[in-house]
Amino acid sequence: MSVDVTRVLRESPVVDGHNDLPWQLRVHRGYAVAGLDAGLPALHTDLPRLRAGGVGAQFWSVYVPSSLPEPEALVSTLEQIDAVHRMAAAFPDELVVTATAAATRDAMAAGRIASLIGVEGGHSLASSTAVLRCLARLGVRYVTLTHNHHTPWADSAAHPPVHGGLTDEGRAIVREMQRIGVLVDLAHVAECTMDAALDVATAPVIFSHSSCRALTEHGRNVPDRVLHRLRDNGGVVQVTFVPPFVSAEVLAWERAADAERARRGLPAGVVPWPPAPRAHEEPVFTDRVVADDLADWCAANPRPRATVAQVADHVEHAREVAGVEHVGLGGDFDGTDTLPAGLEDVSTYPRLLAELADRGWTETELAALTGRNVLRVLRDAEEAAEELLR
DSSP, rough: OOOOOHHHHHHEEEEEEEEEEHHHHHHHHOOOOOOTTTOOOTTTTTTHHHHHHHHHEEEEEEOOOOTOOOOHHHHHHHHHHHHHHHHHHHHHTTEEEESSSHHHHHHHHTTTTTEEEEEOOGGGGTTTTHHHHHHTTTTTEESSOOOOSOOBBOOOSSOOOSSSSSSSHHHHHHHHHHHHTOOEETTTTTTTHHHHHHHHHOOOOOSOOOTTTOOOOOOBBBBBHHHHHHHTOEEEEEEOHHHHHHHHHHHHHHHHHHHHHHHTTTOOOOOOSSOOOBBBBOOOOSSSSSSSGHHHHHHHHHOOBBBHHHHHHHHHHHHHHHHHHGGOOOOOOOOSSOOOBTTTSSHHHHHHHHHHHHHHHHHHHHEEEEHHHHHHHHHHHHHHHHSSSO
């Protein structure tokens, strides 16, 4: 029987691990949600394209920069969480905030897109398990242990480790997350932090938006050794579409551009946190290293484009190493400046599934990839929790 991607998505919609639409709503639209149902072509995400892409559930990232002081980060995270709830309130026939696997399945069965919440960085906890529990009661269902800076208790992949992975406080936070049914997300953490968290974990963990280091030597990607441990843990790696994570050519170009910036004495690109929401009619995505002061270099050294096939290579590698039950999707739409050709927005998941079908994936395997694996992890984490906060 030929593989029918439309049937796969109807029976097992995409449960994507990471989308930064709340961040874009803050930066570019002053948190206004108007137009999400009609289309927002300047963004990667809107309701019509989520439908076209076969998305049945989305973990919305409530990201704030890890450079913020922790108390300020917590306030800003609450604003982001509020944005997710406001999105669902504005479009109740399309979206519903869910906090359990069962509620997520029920929402999808009713034809609504389940909206789960993921905190992208332990700095948003302000080193407080009480804050963690409060965020769980607001619907947060995963916490990424770090973003691009170390926390006082966990090492990030973006800098040399200083804690040896996790401190005693960090191990206690991981245990508390699993006690209350909040998924431990190991995207963004140092390799030693991956190991330290897996040493502590008694329930499945996730990588909400990471790819495979064996194919692209980026610190944000997952080594094969850790993929083996993830399989034994029962967790899931949700392969991301971020070009330097999936394309060695793009990664080499970015490193060369960063080296040229350093040679010219230019500051590294950073993502600003607006002091107050700002509204613009047409947001424009720009590459973090493509600016007027580097335009001549970029003209002479065009950036290569990642491809759907390269993303599929990472999905297949994760399956080969960890097993088909331990792979999912975490596109990072609206959280990256560029995307692979053919995967430009949330409507494009069927193209990746078609590529995998051409490589011999069955409908059962594709259904595991799109949503069943991560829903199983969510359910298993709930069953392992001593006190499920929702």
